[in-house]
Amino acid sequence: MLSVENLSYTYPGGTEAVRGIDFAIEKGEIFGFLGPSGAGKSTTQKVLIRLLRGFQGNITVLGKPLNQWDDSYYEQVGVAFELPNHYQKLTASENLSLFRSLYNGDTLEPAQLLEMVGLSEDADTRLSQFSKGMQMRLNFVRSLIHKPELLFLDEPTTGLDPVNGQKIKDILRQQKQEGRTIFLTTHDMTVADQICDRVAFIVDGQITLIDSPRNLRLQHGRRRVTVEYHHDGTSAPTQQAEFPLDGLGDSDEFLKILRTNRIETIHTQEATLEDIFIQTTGRSLT
Amino acid sequence: MDIQRIAILMGKDARLGATNFMVLYVLVMPVVLSLLIALVFGDLLAQTPRLGIYDASASEQFTRPLLDHPSINTTMYDSEEALQSAVERGSEEIGLSLPAGFAASLEDDSAEIVFTAYRWGEAGVRNLLLLESAIARAMTAGIGSSIEQLPVTVNAEQIGSANTQTWSQRLLPLLLIMSIVLGGLFFPAASLLDEKRDRTLVALTSTPTSLLDVYLSKTLMGFILSGIMGSVILLINGAFVGQVALLLLVIALGGLMSSSFGIILGSVSKDMDTFMGIVKGAGILLYAPGILKIFPQVPEWIGRIFPTYYLMNPLLEVTQNGAGFADILIDIVVMVVLVAVLLVLLNSVIGRQQQKLALET
Numbered sequence: 001m002l003s004v005e006n007l008s009y010t011y012p013g014g015t016e017a018v019r020g021i022d023f024a025i026e027k028g029e030i031f032g033f034l035g036p037s038g039a040g041k042s043t044t045q046k047v048l049i050r051l052l053r054g055f056q057g058n059i060t061v062l063g064k065p066l067n068q069w070d071d072s073y074y075e076q077v078g079v080a081f082e083l084p085n086h087y088q089k090l091t092a093s094e095n096l097s098l099f100r101s102l103y104n105g106d107t108l109e110p111a112q113l114l115e116m117v118g119l120s121e122d123a124d125t126r127l128s129q130f131s132k133g134m135q136m137r138l139n140f141v142r143s144l145i146h147k148p149e150l151l152f153l154d155e156p157t158t159g160l161d162p163v164n165g166q167k168i169k170d171i172l173r174q175q176k177q178e179g180r181t182i183f184l185t186t187h188d189m190t191v192a193d194q195i196c197d198r199v200a201f202i203v204d205g206q207i208t209l210i211d212s213p214r215n216l217r218l219q220h221g222r223r224r225v226t227v228e229y230h231h232d233g234t235s236a237p238t239q240q241a242e243f244p245l246d247g248l249g250d251s252d253e254f255l256k257i258l259r260t261n262r263i264e265t266i267h268t269q270e271a272t273l274e275d276i277f278i279q280t281t282g283r284s285l286t
Numbered sequence: 287m288d289i290q291r292i293a294i295l296m297g298k299d300a301r302l303g304a305t306n307f308m309v310l311y312v313l314v315m316p317v318v319l320s321l322l323i324a325l326v327f328g329d330l331l332a333q334t335p336r337l338g339i340y341d342a343s344a345s346e347q348f349t350r351p352l353l354d355h356p357s358i359n360t361t362m363y364d365s366e367e368a369l370q371s372a373v374e375r376g377s378e379e380i381g382l383s384l385p386a387g388f389a390a391s392l393e394d395d396s397a398e399i400v401f402t403a404y405r406w407g408e409a410g411v412r413n414l415l416l417l418e419s420a421i422a423r424a425m426t427a428g429i430g431s432s433i434e435q436l437p438v439t440v441n442a443e444q445i446g447s448a449n450t451q452t453w454s455q456r457l458l459p460l461l462l463i464m465s466i467v468l469g470g471l472f473f474p475a476a477s478l479l480d481e482k483r484d485r486t487l488v489a490l491t492s493t494p495t496s497l498l499d500v501y502l503s504k505t506l507m508g509f510i511l512s513g514i515m516g517s518v519i520l521l522i523n524g525a526f527v528g529q530v531a532l533l534l535l536v537i538a539l540g541g542l543m544s545s546s547f548g549i550i551l552g553s554v555s556k557d558m559d560t561f562m563g564i565v566k567g568a569g570i571l572l573y574a575p576g577i578l579k580i581f582p583q584v585p586e587w588i589g590r591i592f593p594t595y596y597l598m599n600p601l602l603e604v605t606q607n608g609a610g611f612a613d614i615l616i617d618i619v620v621m622v623v624l625v626a627v628l629l630v631l632l633n634s635v636i637g638r639q640q641q642k643l644a645l646e647t
Contacts (some may be wrong), residue, residue, distance in 0.1 A: 011645070046644050049492060051488070051492075051643060051644040052644045053640075071496050073494075074492060074494045075494055079492040081485070081488065081489070083485060084485075085484060085485035085486050085488060085489040086484065086489070087298070087302065087484065087486055088484055089305055098298055099493060101294050102490070102495050103493065103494060104494065
């Protein structure tokens with residue numbers, strides 16, 4: 001679906017934002033592109049959506065070199081930017097209708113899209129009266145209007161409350177089930193962990209690691225279990241013990257704690273994506 | 287370039303532009319000023335062409351159609367002196383002195399028709415054309431011949447200076463520049479600046495719409511508005527006369543010039559404040575030829591320094607002096623060159639805007 005080989009991009013001022021990165025995305029995959037601000041993830045996305053020209057390297061999208069695509073590229077590709085960009089004097093429905101009319105192919109009804117993100121009741125409200133969260137939802141759903149094969153989404157859940165954030169994640173999973181490929185740029189590791197099939201970490205314009213969140217957790221997490229308990233079932237302060245995950249069932253001490261104490265929590269020591277990011281790159285995401 | 291998308295964007299721009307205060311102000315202002323000027327200087331209420339006749343031969347056959355003409359105010363005079371005096375005062379724009387025997391010469395196909403026509407020097411071209419047409423029709427009424435077939439000798443005499451212009455005529459150049467240039471300039475610029483502010487430009491270019499489509503739609507809207515505004519101002523001022531096709535050509539070139547300039551300004555301006563600053567600061571360069579025309583004593587060559595002169599001058603030449611294509615060819619060539627230069631600049635500006643979009647998103 002998308003392959004990038006040795007991609008580099010240098011801005012006119014001389015700043016080298018992306019330095020020889022390689023990755024490939026399969027059809028129907030949700031690919032998370034993770035990194036702190038200034039790491040090169042937005043630059044990469046801008047190159048991939050043809051906003052930035054003059055890159056070095058080879059990019060193939062939908063079976064064709066990127067620099068051979070013309071504006072018909074956007075019939076196959078949907079883009080949602082990090083910041084909302086709508087006509088503030090038009091209503092939500094009018095905004096979607098306008099953008100819908102710019103495509104030649106099959107498109108979705110604005111009402112259907114608004115329903116997907118819970119904006120049906122605000123269909124006839126001018127965008128100037130929308131909150132940022134509402135504008136973000138409209139931003140996201142606008143990228144789906146022409147049923148694109150490939151979606152480029154930049155921080156699609158930013159500014160959303162947990163309920164609406166979950167709604168967007170559910171829609172993304174649904175899109176994946178329908179065979180769409182999603183390139184997700186984010187610094188929200190939780191979102192990436194929940195919905196991405198694979199993630200790439202980018203720092204200082206270079207990809208340091210690519211794998212599935214599960215594999216990363218397994219590879220970089222500690223294979224240990226932590227138990228929090230109250231001694232002898234009393235109300236004494238909580239105590240904590242840690243055991244190796246391997247051979248846990250044969251650990252007499254672990255079994256004794258389970259039998260004789262009131263257990264508060266038992267957790268495996270899996271690393272979060274954020275922990276792994278910090279561990280592998282030596283950088284934080286902020 | 288996709289014509290359907292350009293049409294869709296123009297529809298959107300028309301709708302959004304209708305709620306933009308600055309655009310409305312620029313469009314309404316020249317019309318309001320025209321009406322005010324016409325009201326103050328009387329042209330709006332005294333548009334009817336005025337004809338005076340001294341008839342020494344009682345040629346009812348000729349004078350009756352003119353007296354009954356619904357669009358002409360015809361007055362009979364008892365003496366040639368009274369008629370001359372009326373024309374000199376401007377009470378009549380044309381005065382006809384019909385000698386004895388005039389009626390008989392009309393009825394005799396072979397006889398030469400001789401009369402004297404006094405023309406008020408400040409009479410407008412529109413009224414003169416209307417009067418001349420009505421006189422020709424009256425002369426041939428009931429004969430069946432066309433005016434070209436009649437042996438007519440007119441002793442024409444102008445009374446008053448032809449260079450004397452009414453205030454409406456003096457202010458017309460400024461109004462024309464305001465309507466054609468500002469109408470064409472403001473709409474594309476304001477519309478593009480709104481798109482930049484709301485980041486919708488990048489949203490549009492992330493669809494199959496190209497930046498060229500967006501720029502063309504705005505330039506065309508400016509061009510159309512400019513044409514409408516220029517024509518409306520000419521109509522309101524009773525100046526849509528002479529060769530209408532030539533007027534439309536000049537207005538079209540002026541519209542293209544101003545809308546291209548407008549979209550370039552909108553593109554290079556950071557925001558509306560910057561754009562307004564440029565217009566306020568450099569606006570005098572646009573208005574200057576119109577302002578200079580208010581003062582006839584100012585040498586004509588000064589106006590030629592400013593680009594808008596080449597829009598204003600041919601319009602005035604056609605409407606006020608009845609000029610033809612050959613008379614205004616130089617002005618047209620200069621305008622074509624200016625438009626070509628602006629279009630080359632526009633092409634470069636679009637390329638730069640594409641880069642800026644990527645950096646600012």
